[in-house]
Amino acid sequence: MKRVFDSQLIGPFAAMVIVMLVVALTTDRFLSPGNLSNLSLQVSIVALIAIGSTIVIFAAGIDLSSGSMVALLTMILAQFLKVAGIPLLLAVPLILIVGGLLGLALGMITAYGRIPSFITTLAALIAFRGLALTFNNGSPIFSLDPALEPLFYGKIAGIPMPFFYLVFFYALASFMMNFTKLGREIYAVGGNPAAAVLTGINVRKVQTLTFVIAGFMTAVGAVLMSARLNSGSPNYGQTLELQAIAAAVVGGASLAGGRGNILATLMGAMTIVIVQNGLNLNAAPSSVQNIVLGAIILLAVGIDMWRTEISTLLARVLGRSDQSPQGAGTAKPALSKDN
Amino acid sequence: MAQATPPLWEFVDVCKAYPGVLANDKVCIKLLDGSIHGLLGENGCGKSTLIKTLSGVQQPDSGQILFKGKVVQISGPQDARDKGIATVFQEFSIVPTLSVGENIFLGNMPKNRFGVIDWGKVNASAAAVLAEMEIDINPEAITGNLSVGEQQLVEIAKAVAMKARMIILDEPTAALGEDEIERLHQLLRKMRGQGTAILYVSHRLDEVERIVDEVTILRSGRVVRASGETEINVSDIVSAMVGEDIAEHYPKEHNAKKDIVLHAANLSTKNGVEDASFDLHKGEVLGLGGVLGSGRTEIARALFGVDALTGGTVTLNGAPLKVRNEINAIEAGLALVPENRKFDGLFFNFRASGNITAASLGGLSRLGILDLNAEDAGTHKLIKELEISPQAEQKTVNFLSGGNQQKIVIARWLFSDAKVLIFDEPTQGIDIGAKIAVYKLINALTRAGKSIILISSDHDELLAMSDRIAVVQHGNISRTVSASDLTHDDLVRASATQITHAATEERQ
Numbered sequence: 001m002k003r004v005f006d007s008q009l010i011g012p013f014a015a016m017v018i019v020m021l022v023v024a025l026t027t028d029r030f031l032s033p034g035n036l037s038n039l040s041l042q043v044s045i046v047a048l049i050a051i052g053s054t055i056v057i058f059a060a061g062i063d064l065s066s067g068s069m070v071a072l073l074t075m076i077l078a079q080f081l082k083v084a085g086i087p088l089l090l091a092v093p094l095i096l097i098v099g100g101l102l103g104l105a106l107g108m109i110t111a112y113g114r115i116p117s118f119i120t121t122l123a124a125l126i127a128f129r130g131l132a133l134t135f136n137n138g139s140p141i142f143s144l145d146p147a148l149e150p151l152f153y154g155k156i157a158g159i160p161m162p163f164f165y166l167v168f169f170y171a172l173a174s175f176m177m178n179f180t181k182l183g184r185e186i187y188a189v190g191g192n193p194a195a196a197v198l199t200g201i202n203v204r205k206v207q208t209l210t211f212v213i214a215g216f217m218t219a220v221g222a223v224l225m226s227a228r229l230n231s232g233s234p235n236y237g238q239t240l241e242l243q244a245i246a247a248a249v250v251g252g253a254s255l256a257g258g259r260g261n262i263l264a265t266l267m268g269a270m271t272i273v274i275v276q277n278g279l280n281l282n283a284a285p286s287s288v289q290n291i292v293l294g295a296i297i298l299l300a301v302g303i304d305m306w307r308t309e310i311s312t313l314l315a316r317v318l319g320r321s322d323q324s325p326q327g328a329g330t331a332k333p334a335l336s337k338d339n
Numbered sequence: 340m341a342q343a344t345p346p347l348w349e350f351v352d353v354c355k356a357y358p359g360v361l362a363n364d365k366v367c368i369k370l371l372d373g374s375i376h377g378l379l380g381e382n383g384c385g386k387s388t389l390i391k392t393l394s395g396v397q398q399p400d401s402g403q404i405l406f407k408g409k410v411v412q413i414s415g416p417q418d419a420r421d422k423g424i425a426t427v428f429q430e431f432s433i434v435p436t437l438s439v440g441e442n443i444f445l446g447n448m449p450k451n452r453f454g455v456i457d458w459g460k461v462n463a464s465a466a467a468v469l470a471e472m473e474i475d476i477n478p479e480a481i482t483g484n485l486s487v488g489e490q491q492l493v494e495i496a497k498a499v500a501m502k503a504r505m506i507i508l509d510e511p512t513a514a515l516g517e518d519e520i521e522r523l524h525q526l527l528r529k530m531r532g533q534g535t536a537i538l539y540v541s542h543r544l545d546e547v548e549r550i551v552d553e554v555t556i557l558r559s560g561r562v563v564r565a566s567g568e569t570e571i572n573v574s575d576i577v578s579a580m581v582g583e584d585i586a587e588h589y590p591k592e593h594n595a596k597k598d599i600v601l602h603a604a605n606l607s608t609k610n611g612v613e614d615a616s617f618d619l620h621k622g623e624v625l626g627l628g629g630v631l632g633s634g635r636t637e638i639a640r641a642l643f644g645v646d647a648l649t650g651g652t653v654t655l656n657g658a659p660l661k662v663r664n665e666i667n668a669i670e671a672g673l674a675l676v677p678e679n680r681k682f683d684g685l686f687f688n689f690r691a692s693g694n695i696t697a698a699s700l701g702g703l704s705r706l707g708i709l710d711l712n713a714e715d716a717g718t719h720k721l722i723k724e725l726e727i728s729p730q731a732e733q734k735t736v737n738f739l740s741g742g743n744q745q746k747i748v749i750a751r752w753l754f755s756d757a758k759v760l761i762f763d764e765p766t767q768g769i770d771i772g773a774k775i776a777v778y779k780l781i782n783a784l785t786r787a788g789k790s791i792i793l794i795s796s797d798h799d800e801l802l803a804m805s806d807r808i809a810v811v812q813h814g815n816i817s818r819t820v821s822a823s824d825l826t827h828d829d830l831v832r833a834s835a836t837q838i839t840h841a842a843t844e845e846r847q
Contacts, residue, residue: 003711179711181704188697191688198643198683199698199751200669258688 023278044162052214060257070237078232103215107208190257345408353402395419425498435483488519589803626805634814691731742773
């Protein structure tokens with residue numbers, strides 16, 4: 001358990017609790033069952049996609065394609081259901097496979113084609129949105145299947161379905177990152193690709209697999225997006241990729257790769273959604289919400305980068321001598337020779 | 340004479356420590372106007388530390404720096420330039436896409452009264468500096484198009500343009516041919532005549548002998564010969580650099596057996612290995628001798644599958660070995676401890692355990708799931724056996740000293756049970772205690788029947804720790820001899836002549 005819940009979770013967890021307290025104290029509706037259940041619905045799609053985004057970041061890549069891929073996959077799902085007449089029980093797994101294959105393509109272009117993932121997925125961000133528009137003359141497709149909505153709105157024992165997806169996929173991802181060979185290799189590739197090559201790790205394969213996982217998780221998000229509105233639309237998922245990356249970053253994942261805890265991404269996503277929820281409940285306009293979201297991202301990374309200075313300052317203020325920060329976001333050593 | 344005018348720059352008892360290494364230990368040196376001062380010593384002796392201190396890149400831990408007899412502080416590289424110190428580092432600091440004139444005045448461009456760069460003046464002033472140096476280079480030429488030697492002269496022109504009184508040259512001739520070296524030396528003599536103080540760092544002792552007026556020799560961070568304490572000739576300098584008491588630092592065990600483990604025949608690659616053949620015996624340490632660029636590292640890379648073979652065969656334990664990439668090599672039982680552990684060896688995001696098991700994840704897992712208890716137990720045992728700091732179990736490896744880090748990289752291949760280990764500069768930048776620990780590890784490995792290919796620029800280490808030495812020249816193994824039949828001087832001379840040969844060949 002110590003491996004799963006390590007010290008890297010403390011910061012993101014504290015941030016989440018603090019925003020929860022602030023929102024709970026400034027609004028009277030935050031803790032109402034209706035709002036909490038609404039929160040878990042709101043966080044679910046971005047938090048599930050963020051699993052993939054974070055794993056790509058662990059391997060020192062970046063995935064900008066997920067928002068557009070959601071739009072494309074909802075349109076393909078709509079085609080499966082409305083045009084091809086594929087039954088829902090078959091269409092959903094098919095979409096997950098298509099998502100994985102799209103990820104495979106992006107991963108191979110990046111790893112074997114030696115194109116930086118920023119470029120590969122930026123191109124995909126633009127192209128997938130265009131591809132989504134080629135279906136149905138670019139118009140949304142509505143009323144896909146009455147059995148689709150319960151995937152999102154359904155409840156088991158009064159708990160919304162998305163809660164179970166979150167628990168399932170985060171448990172799986174956490175297990176993978178902490179207890180499997182692939183998880184270790186992902187951290188190794190992100191930490192030092194040159195060393196990974198010399199220790200016999202198949203770096204390109206590992207990089208590609210992170211994109212397959214990201215494509216698969218994006219497909220999970222796309223299915224939920226379709227279920228939520230019982231439709232497919234080329235306009236779905238705008239800036240979703242950025243929210244997913246923001247969740248990873250607020251959760252403490254290093255964009256340089258190799259560092260971070262996948263569960264912290266869930267906390268990062270929760271933090272962001274709670275802040276948005278709090279602003280909503282306080283009737284703040286969406287412009288303010290975006291400004292606050294921007295500030296949170298800066299603050300989250302800033303606290304990580306300046307942790308030595310902050311702890312020194314805290315120690316001085318509190319008059320303590322112990323000031324060594326432990327573990328998590330330790331800075332990489334300066335690239336200097338020993339002598 | 341020295342009493343009348345104080346030296347231009349003087350270091351008194353300057354100390355500088357890095358984690359695990361005292362790089363400069365009470366270093367004193369006097370740099371005089373109009374004198375070329377050679378600063379010599381083997382790799383890791385503290386030369387570059389001294390240069391960095393004088394050029395303001397770092398601050399000393401203690402000791403005084405005197406400028407014309409007065410105590411001063413060199414607070415940063417810009418401060419050093421303001422005080423008239425120009426440093427020509429080994430790695431060029433030239434921007435290849437800019438013109439010669441732009442490079443000469445980079446950061447200090449002549450501007451007109453509107454604050455816009457005055458191109459006429461840039462080119463005219465650059466032409467004046469080049470003319471003063473008697474160098475025939477067009478100031479408007481793109482620097483990247485010039486020969487390496489000309490680029491080096493441009494680098495020095497930068498120092499002349501800023502009217503530096505003190506010029507530091509770090510390995511200025513490493514990339515130069517014979518007549519370019521001669522041109523550089525003429526220029527230096529001219530500058531000396533004008534009163535400039537020059538600190539000259541070079542591994543090429545033959546040229547040092549020709550150009551310098553005085554030498555200071557460092558060993559293990561200390562000055563072992565101050566200016567005037569040694570004759571300026573190659574053999575005196577070598578013996579001072581090496582020291583006499585080195586032998587006991589090498590606890591060599593002879594464990595070589597007759598059986599041939601690896602046989603390499605006529606290896607060639609695109610990047611410099613040419614028809615190299617050698618045998619490696621069980622329990623043997625085979626040293627690859629030769630200078631940087633001779634093809635030592637390239638032979639290792641070819642064996643390990645980093646570079647593709649264009650010709651030749653490798654046989655491992657009697658069976659042909661086809662290595663297409665690092666993964667094949669590791670599966671076959673080969674291991675490479677790379678020269679640069681920071682860039683190619685360590686995972687700074689992992690603690691010792693993750694670093695040690697990185698090459699053995701397949702054996703450590705079933706159905707893709709890692710046996711973390713086995714990992715902990717196995718790495719704990721190695722950390723104790725190799726006397727790696729216990730902190731390594733809790734902290735990521737960036738907190739550890741160079742010696743501990745190197746032990747961890749080697750421990751990786753003990754854990755993976757590799758049969759043939761290639762050590763590329765295994766003791767570079769680590770202190771003497773850690774070096775001896777690495778030597779003992781080499782003994783333990785050979786005792787266990789493993790074979791080692793050792794690459795080292797440290798000739799003493801190579802001679803003392805190898806059973807046999809294969810001398811590498813131009814990517815080819817010119818001869819393989821028993822290590823006891825070679826002396827340090829042999830290797831230094833072989834290297835020096837090779838440089839000269841290579842340089843002459845390039846000119847032709």
